[in-house]
Amino acid sequence: MAIHKKEEFGKKEQELAEFAKALSHPARIAILKVLAQKNECICGEIVDVLPLAQSTVSQHLKELKNAGLVSGTVDGPRSCYCINWKAFEKFTTDINSLFTNLKAKNEKACC
């Protein structure tokens, strides 16, 4: 039991869910916020700002990278990250295309 059934849903649903999962932890939201504010893509400065160990932050960054929300390059002894704005736009667009345009049709909620 408990074999996860995520694969049995539509591609769009899976994609959106993956994006959402990347945003589903306050630490990752906070990381994105830092990256958005500082234009020069930070790295270990994030560790200083967050209440988490270096290894944990590194893990969160990896997840954001895997989800495509962040890109990172090695810069000498340190790593440089920044937000992938395109992926962000895709995310909000996908949400809207799934729900918000349907909203127009039937605004009158029944409960």
Next chain:
Amino acid sequence: MAIHKKEEFGKKEQELAEFAKALSHPARIAILKVLAQKNECICGEIVDVLPLAQSTVSQHLKELKNAGLVSGTVDGPRSCYCINWKAFEKFTTDINSLFTNLKAKNEKACC
């Protein structure tokens, strides 16, 4: 160890993360899609459409309800659910206010 530290982040971050978590499973996305399409708020019809057991669907609905994305009322022997569009708007607005307006300032990504 492994005491979760979600509380140590800002309120906004936590709120956004909670919304995102609710959307972080394809089953819940699929449920919202069904609710958005059928104007009359469905209940067990969702079970027929999804590849999941009744109890599992009920659990997912509960999570959506807890996150405020869905509202439900009892209607005789059955339950009636529908989307809370206001919460949805708040979600997309919050995402935008956190990131998208920052984007305008520094479009030129460095990596």
Next chain:
DNA sequence: CTCTTTAATCGTATATTTGCGATATAAGAT
């Protein structure tokens, strides 16, 4: 009242996430 239908909840197994310390890796500095 009893039976059926519909949905929520409980108990449980398994999978995944979160978090940290320790270790490894990689590059610049001395």
Next chain:
DNA sequence: ATCTTATATCGCAAATATACGATTAAAGAG
């Protein structure tokens, strides 16, 4: 070559999430 600095990765413990069957609860049908 050695030492430092900056990150990533490994291994583990604890917490959560996912899924299901069984049971419970609640209301309409007979």
